[in-house]
Amino acid sequence: MGKYRYILFNKPYGVLSQFTDSSGAARHTLKDYIAVPGVYPVGRLDWDSEGLMLLTDCGQMQHRLSHPQFRHPRTYWVQVERIPDAAALRQLQQGVVINNYQTQPALVRLFDIEPAIPPRSHPIRFRKNVPTAWLEMTLTEGKNRQVRKMTAKVGFPTLRLVRVAIAYLQLGDLQPGQWRYLTSEEESLLKLWQQRQQRN
Structure with missing residues (x-):
């Protein structure tokens, strides 16, 4: 072989x-x-x-x-609309309910400064009066559009999603x-x- x-x-x-x-x-x-x-x-x-x-x-x-x-970590950098508060971060870390499914606990942190990544070929929608923030999220499961559904569930829709690590x-x-x-x-x-x- x-x-x-x-x-x-x-x-x-x-x-x-x-x-x-x-x-x-x-x-x-x-x-x-x-x-x-x-x-x-x-x-x-x-x-x-x-x-x-x-x-x-x-x-x-x-x-x-x-x-x-076979659970393995996948890490994402996630740009969200508005700036998540401690309660929203805690919810994401503990897991949220999406379509009657409780997501597994995740590692989630808020970036102090925007991560250094190339700009997207198609820019995100820009709203002058609405700030954005970046999260690092590490999940051990990969259900359909899970990160987007999780951030939307806690009130901070995903604008851009970049996977930066697999295992x-x-x-x-x-x-x-x-x-x-x-x-x-x-x-x-x-x-x-x-x-x-x-x-x-």
Whole structure:
């Protein structure tokens, strides 16, 4: 069996997390950026979300990182409308009820200053009299549009969403639309994580 391939990709805004688009809408897909045959995305990022994606041709790793049974942290930088107060942050940390589902506890902190990330290709809607704030949120589950639903539930709608980490893997200085293979150190960390999951 040959060596598996692992790719990190910084998905821009307005790109589907798949290689084909059957809708006929001529939307951008992963095929516009990654010309590596046989690799598939691990999990998804919504069309209007940005940031870190992992692609691989290792089916077992894909399963481990996609299946809800195997919880792993995913970290997001989230720009929200208005500035969340301590009560809202506490609610997000403890979990909120969305569609009769109680979300798992999350790590949530408010940034003191805006994180240094490239501007979005399509700017967020700007409202002169409404301030915005940035949160760092680390979740161990990935339900459909969960971060957006969580912040909306506590009264602070998401304006921009960027995933910056998956388990041990970091977005780092990878620019929107760029991809690279994992380093040998990153591969080792990922495989170590997989072995720990198998033992649990």
